[in-house]
Amino acid sequence: MSSAQIWGFWGLLLAFSIHNYPIRGELALFLELALLVLGYFQSNEHSIPGGLLSIFGYRLSPFHPLAKIPGPIINKITSLRLAYIVYSGKRHVILGELHRRYGKIVRTGPGTISVNSHAAVGRLYADALAMDKSSAYMAKTVGKGGLFFMQSREKHRERRKIWSNAFTPRMLKLYKTAVERRTMQLVATIRRRKDSQGVVNLLECIQHWSYDVMGDITFGGSTNLELMANGDTQDLVRCGQVGTTIFEVLGEVPSLFDILWHLPVTEGFKRLENHARRLILSRKTSEIQEDLAGHLLHSGELTDRDLAMDSVLAIVAGSDTTSGIAAFMLYFLVCHPHAYKALVEELDGVFMDSDQPLFDELLEKLPYLEAVVYESLRLGSPLPGLPRVVPKGGLLIEGTYVPEGTIVGVPPHQQHTSEENFSPDPQAFRPERWLPGASDAGWHTNRAALMSFSYGPFGCLGRAVAIQELRVLAARLLLTFDLSPAPGFDQAAFLDGVVNFRTTIFRYPLSVLVKERTDFKE
Known part of the structure; x- marks a missing residue:
């Protein structure tokens, strides 16, 4: 094969991959590089640099469909830069910096853009107009058939119908008992784990609590995990976070996912899946139980693999998301004495002692508790993006035409901390912004901008359960204990150590001084 023939084939392949498939193209780049290597050995010409220049040159040229959208040059050339940003755990921060520099629409990859606009949320995610998920969710090895990994809105809707039976008002009441x-x-x-000075790592306690809660909700308490009682002897919290991290990072390079999923680092996640599969098999010979797995099994429409994967994802995603937000909520409370005092006063006005049942009809009517929960959701959900694929015909976003096949997303964290949606002090923990009549006090709060549970038809079915957990957790702990930062606790270091890969990882413990409350009967 001559050099001219190779170059001609490269050009045809490049044009075909760009104009007939989604234009992020790391798989196309791999094929192109393979052809370049082939050309090197067959033509004795050092053509690899020239081939790369032709690929990169096109992506930077005015002929590229996204040429008019601003962004860093390196991001336009390769999606590996975005994968690296994701790997840093600070994508939610870096995206904010990019939007401040380039505006509401930023090109984050050869075929991906980020849109920091609330007006775009409805167009991308709302029920009637929602787009399919991108190839970032295409993890065939781990997630084939799983609800979370379903890219098609239609297929997702069918599976969601099965899940929805487990989240009726009646089921929520049953879950409340477990919570x-x-x-x-x-x-x-907490009483057992605190040291002689009364200090406890509240983060670890909350993570174990959340896993045990989701084990009850998913399998009715038959998982035998019992992290609060026995500790995390199988390192499940970390393994779940590692699995989620791999999924999030390789979502930017999905062609590598099925290879790297076989690395030893994912063994913990696989152990949990195998455990779930054994529980599912045992359920087939017993009566249907009132929990998530029971409803999924009762549908008769899912394979054993799908049942196990959906169950594992419910435990991992449900526990990890809730524990992360709960950790932020308690951090904000103990580090903001005014908010802590206001919530304690509200709770003390309703409950007579720390052991009193926390009835929903009481908790739901506590405005400051609700404000604390929603402010924690706003600041405690550093989600980087919810990528979707622009459908045939393209669309206009903020007056800019975006061609079909482009991967586009609105960064939730930027929406949550935007002055257009939350002001004043969008970066500050101020529960008052959620109180009734807050607008009369000068607060601007765009409740529709809250994207902690995704948005539209792909939105999280467990939203009501998570909010229920946060209410109960805050109320019970503040009714029982006096909590304050432990001596020497570095608030700035704790926040700086937070990284997010769709899972929130805290590099430092949430060290809290715990004292029993003794003032109820005074």
């Missing part, structure tokens, strides 16, 4: 029971166990766990 209350486990939260009382958390109180005992």
